[in-house]
Amino acid sequence: MWDFIMNHYYEIAAVILFGIGFMNLLVQRNLIKKLIGLNIMDTAIYLFLAARGFVFGRIAPVPQDLTNLSAETFINPIPSGLVLTGIVVSVSTTAFGLALALKLYRRYRTLNLDEILVLSKKEREDKKQ
Amino acid sequence: MTNNPNPENKKTDQKLSPIRMLNKWVNGEELPMEEKDFELHLDMKETNHPVLTVRDRARKFRKVYVVFSICICVALISIMMIATIQMPPFGEVDVPTNNEVSEKYIEDGLTDTGSANIVAGMILDYRAFDTLGESTVLFIAVNAVIILLKRDPDNPDLSEEAQDRREELIAQSKPNVILKIMASVLIPFILLYGAYVVLNGHISPGGGFSGGAIMGGALILFASSYGFKKVSTFFNFKTFTGITSTALLVYACSKAYSFFTGANHLESFIPKGIPGAILSGGLILPLNICVGMIVACTMYGFYSLFSRGDI
Structure with missing residues (x-):
């Protein structure tokens, strides 16, 4: 058990962070807090990818000495590129979600999801009558 | 939430241009008219709100819901923990991810792409299609935010205008x-640093995304210290759409040759130059500049759209 924790502490931290974000996403009623939970989940994924790419004793893939390029010197560059992709997608989805939340707030004057659902239902019933 | 028909609304309704009618249809027919009734008063208080009863009803299912979501979350975490147990230890060499692909990127990256930054060479040459997708995602996101939040000049919201006037x-x-003087001192340096990070993306850590974010931050600082009117003298909606779509098109066109030839990595028409110099790396430098422009415009666009509904 102790060996497992010492060998995988970054991955364990990433899984726990993912759980915290997922719990936030499910349990919070405030739309902005839900989006914060989504961002925590994204952060967990970056941590996981960066940890998977790391190798002890190797340096970041930006060489200073251009004559000696061997695969034994540098860490895996692919997770770095994937983290970049993840950050961009996370920024985009967060902006879109916040815009939707702002739109909902302007219409119903509340960010609570329960209240928004009931208010919209009531609005629909008013329209039918 | 009363639905008072506004006399001004009817006037504007009668002379609708086709574009306006399409806009109305896209917005869901009555939406622009109805939104006027939801005036933005910061001190507005809801009376006889149905929410109180709603809260009582929601509270009943709340506990069940929380227990249910905790179960889902614990199940998810345990599945991922089991997956983590089977993974090789952190920081080891002999893991499946350190395979021949990353070896190829590291060993041949410099000769293939001419970029001293292996990650930049990877994302903008070997995996340039991926980065084009990223830029497109940002572009689509800012378009969606524009659709949602941009104010309609034909259908102005009186309360929002009043708020703008109050802020002015x-x-x-x-x-x-203090803020203005400090901003005027800092902004040139921030812009210069952003340009440095973008232009050095292929020989040092950095690149289009980080440098563009720094330049967008400089624009945001300018807007928050001097006001949006000053920014709109040199950066308005037209320049925004022009810069972002031109940069995206230039990116797509300059990489199109390798997409169409099956990404077989043909010789680019720009010479690779000496590795480590500014003018090296073939297409990577112009692609970095394109990405930086898109990101800078998008960052400022998000801020501006969220804070006042216009660019």
């Missing part, structure tokens, strides 16, 4: 001298 009055009565 506050800005005039309280001139932020």
Whole structure:
């Protein structure tokens, strides 16, 4: 058990962070807090990818000495590129979600999801009558 | 939430241009008219709100819901923990991810792409299609935010305009001298640093995304210290759409040759130059500049759209 924790502490931290974000996403009623939970989940994924790419004793893939390029010197560059992709997608989805939340707030004057659902239902019933 | 038909609304309704009608249809027919009734008063208080009863009803299912979501979350975490147990230890060499692909990127990256930064060479040459997708995602996101939040000049919201006027009055009565002087000192350096990070993306850590974010931050600082009107003298909606779509098109066109030839990595028409110099790396430098422009415009666009509904 102790060996497992010492060998995988970054991955364990990433899984726990993912759980915290997922719990936030499910349990919070405030739309902005839900989006914060989504961002925590994204952060967990970056941590996981960066940890998977790391190798002890190797340096970041930006060489200073251009004559000696061997695969034994540098860490895996692919997770770095994937983290970049993840950050961009996370920024985009967060902006879109916040815009939707702002739109909902302007219409119903509340960010609570329960209240928004009931208010919209009531609005629909008013329209039918 | 009363639905008072506004006399001004009817006037504007009668002379609708086709574009306006399409806009109305896209917005869901009555939406632009109805939104006027939801005036933005910051001190507005809801009376006889149905929410109180709603809260009682929601509270009943709340506990069940929380227990249910905790179960889902614990199940998810345990599945991922089991997956983590089977993974090789952190920081080891002999893991499946350190395979021949990353070896190829590291060993041949410099000769293939001419970029001293292996990650930049990877994302903008070997995996340039991926980065084009990223830029497109940002572009689509900012378009979606524009659709949602941009104010309609034909259908102005009176309360929002009043709020703008109030903010202008506050800005005039309280001139932020310290902020303005510090911003005027800092902004040139921030822009210069952003340009440095973008232009050095292929020989040092950095690149289009980080440098563009820094330049967008400089624009945001300018807007928050001097006001949006000053920014709109050199950066308005037209320049925004022009810069972002031109940069995206230039990116797509300059990489199109390798997409169409099956990404077989043909010789680019720009010479690779000496590795480590600014003018090296073939297409990577112009692609970095394109990405930086898109990101800078998008960052400022998000801020501007969220804070006042226009660019």
